[in-house]
Amino acid sequence: MGANFFVNYEEVVAMILFGIGFANLLLQNNLIKKIIGMNIMDAAIYLFLAEKGYIAGRAAPIITDGVQKMEAYINPIPSGLVLTGIVVSVSVTALMLSITIRLYARYHTLNLDEISALIKKEEA
Amino acid sequence: MEIIRNFPAAAILLCLFAGIVSSGLKPKAAKWLNHALIVVEMALNLCTLYYTAVTGEAFVYVMGKFPAPWGNEIRAGVLEALLALFVCGVMLLSLLGGEKELEEKVEENKLFLYYVLADHLLCSLLALIYTNDLFTAYVFVEINTISACGLIMIRQTGRTIEAAVRYMIMSLLGSGLLLMGLCMLYDLTGHLLMSNIQESVARLHASGMYGVPLTVTIGLMTVGLAIKSALFPFHTWVPDAYGYSTASSAAILSSLVSKGYIFLLIKIIYRVIGFEVFHDTKIVNVLFLFGLAGMIFGSLSAIKENNIRRMIAFSSVAQIGYIYMGIGMGTQAGMVAAIFHIFSHAAAKALLFVACMGITGASGGSVKFQDLTGAAYRNKLAGAAFTAGSLSMVGLPLFSGFISKLLFAQAAVQNQGKMLPALVVLAVSTILNAVYFMKTVIRIYTPEQSPYEGITWKNQKLLTVSCVLLTVLNLHLGCLSQSWENLIMKGLGMFA
Numbered sequence: 163m164g165a166n167f168f169v170n171y172e173e174v175v176a177m178i179l180f181g182i183g184f185a186n187l188l189l190q191n192n193l194i195k196k197i198i199g200m201n202i203m204d205a206a207i208y209l210f211l212a213e214k215g216y217i218a219g220r221a222a223p224i225i226t227d228g229v230q231k232m233e234a235y236i237n238p239i240p241s242g243l244v245l246t247g248i249v250v251s252v253s254v255t256a257l258m259l260s261i262t263i264r265l266y267a268r269y270h271t272l273n274l275d276e277i278s279a280l281i282k283k284e285e286a
Numbered sequence: 287m288e289i290i291r292n293f294p295a296a297a298i299l300l301c302l303f304a305g306i307v308s309s310g311l312k313p314k315a316a317k318w319l320n321h322a323l324i325v326v327e328m329a330l331n332l333c334t335l336y337y338t339a340v341t342g343e344a345f346v347y348v349m350g351k352f353p354a355p356w357g358n359e360i361r362a363g364v365l366e367a368l369l370a371l372f373v374c375g376v377m378l379l380s381l382l383g384g385e386k387e388l389e390e391k392v393e394e395n396k397l398f399l400y401y402v403l404a405d406h407l408l409c410s411l412l413a414l415i416y417t418n419d420l421f422t423a424y425v426f427v428e429i430n431t432i433s434a435c436g437l438i439m440i441r442q443t444g445r446t447i448e449a450a451v452r453y454m455i456m457s458l459l460g461s462g463l464l465l466m467g468l469c470m471l472y473d474l475t476g477h478l479l480m481s482n483i484q485e486s487v488a489r490l491h492a493s494g495m496y497g498v499p500l501t502v503t504i505g506l507m508t509v510g511l512a513i514k515s516a517l518f519p520f521h522t523w524v525p526d527a528y529g530y531s532t533a534s535s536a537a538i539l540s541s542l543v544s545k546g547y548i549f550l551l552i553k554i555i556y557r558v559i560g561f562e563v564f565h566d567t568k569i570v571n572v573l574f575l576f577g578l579a580g581m582i583f584g585s586l587s588a589i590k591e592n593n594i595r596r597m598i599a600f601s602s603v604a605q606i607g608y609i610y611m612g613i614g615m616g617t618q619a620g621m622v623a624a625i626f627h628i629f630s631h632a633a634a635k636a637l638l639f640v641a642c643m644g645i646t647g648a649s650g651g652s653v654k655f656q657d658l659t660g661a662a663y664r665n666k667l668a669g670a671a672f673t674a675g676s677l678s679m680v681g682l683p684l685f686s687g688f689i690s691k692l693l694f695a696q697a698a699v700q701n702q703g704k705m706l707p708a709l710v711v712l713a714v715s716t717i718l719n720a721v722y723f724m725k726t727v728i729r730i731y732t733p734e735q736s737p738y739e740g741i742t743w744k745n746q747k748l749l750t751v752s753c754v755l756l757t758v759l760n761l762h763l764g765c766l767s768q769s770w771e772n773l774i775m776k777g778l779g780m781f782a
Contacts, residue, residue: 180462253432284444
């Protein structure tokens, strides 16, 4: 069990990063830190995917020198998934940042709890 | 007849194109395009439903030129087509019902965006319902989240932006877990298409290899989708998001968006993991417990609420609890009850939100209970529609809610271990439902001299159409439940 951690250290790192990102997104009060947490979480998933798709000693699946054997190349699907995932996470990040800008322009703070308190005060 | 096989894919693509075209149109044109689109979608899905029901088997549509283990696929059976048709119908009625409010409250230069978002939301819902590929499902889950976020904050006030931020945060946590789960599942099985994964998972389960990773994977995906569909205790974003957005948005969010995620979970249970394997992991018991907790605590929060919109939102939390309780029974009967409740709750909740707009509109726009006294006399149609929705939620015979409660009780009786808690909580939750819905109905029917003016149906034609049709839908679900049940059973049979 313990030895596996050192053999599969990339997966271990990815999981730890996922936990860090998840906890930040959930627990931070500052909106920017939340967004950073979300990006760490997504990056950890992409690290995990990229590591799983890589096979030691093989090249990226682009034919340049005429080698057409399947054994010469790594699995391209995880890389494709990573690209798709990055597109999704970029758009979500942009959306989150734009909402944050709007909230900051209204309430001049990034702290979500303070914003809630200000909104309650505004209505009362 | 063969041409019908193209319809599911065409339906998804049409929505995308309509969304793109709408972004260059004037608000009125965007609105008409959206309504025309939904009518066309209904026709397409009706044809698909007819075709699958007649041929008696599901069909697979290959997207692009690559065959099974590599390419992307769409798969349509009776249940998928039925749900897609239902989603289109409820969406059209919700949009029609809230149209006047939208035109009054949303800024003129942003109104067309509402219809762009609605088109994309419909596209992502249809894709979630029809797709046979897990990663495609993930991408459309995110599209769904983004458009739902836009629907919440189309009317820009402090409350709605805060609600949108809270909604996004919880949704992102959910989709992070879902993505992690399906990446791990891809590593375990080497496939992304649902049918291929199911074969590999069955082999893994039989050989006993990777038992722990498989359980963790199933757990991650289930929790991710549970967060996104607002299962208790992940429901903290619900009251704000449904309570302060426009009536159409609230109706669409509560009756369709959360149901899309639940349907994806049901598809994962049947078509990706396999019902037996899922049952063996004991995750059903966790879902069962949280479902029960949601039924009680959602209703308790609703009783305490002094804002009618937030009360209906908390009632959604309780109803989502019912659905998860049905899934958590771990039997076929429980699943049929859960799916029937998806339909019944969607019809009743859309009706409640739309009618609630009529009631508050006749009370000076206030959502506080003390201002609503006698509102049903000032707006007779909305009052009657709200009463119909409430009776359906409480579970009066003739209405759809009664049939779902009956099905849940029948499923509970067939399951020895879970019978007692399920029946007790079902009874308690029904009483709590009755407490807060009847409290509201009695209040709006208490005569009082009021400064607010009455509204007749002539001033709210679209609301009238929407309320009447949604009430008819509720009664149809309640009175002709046998044919709905048969279709659901047939659809579940095609899942295997």
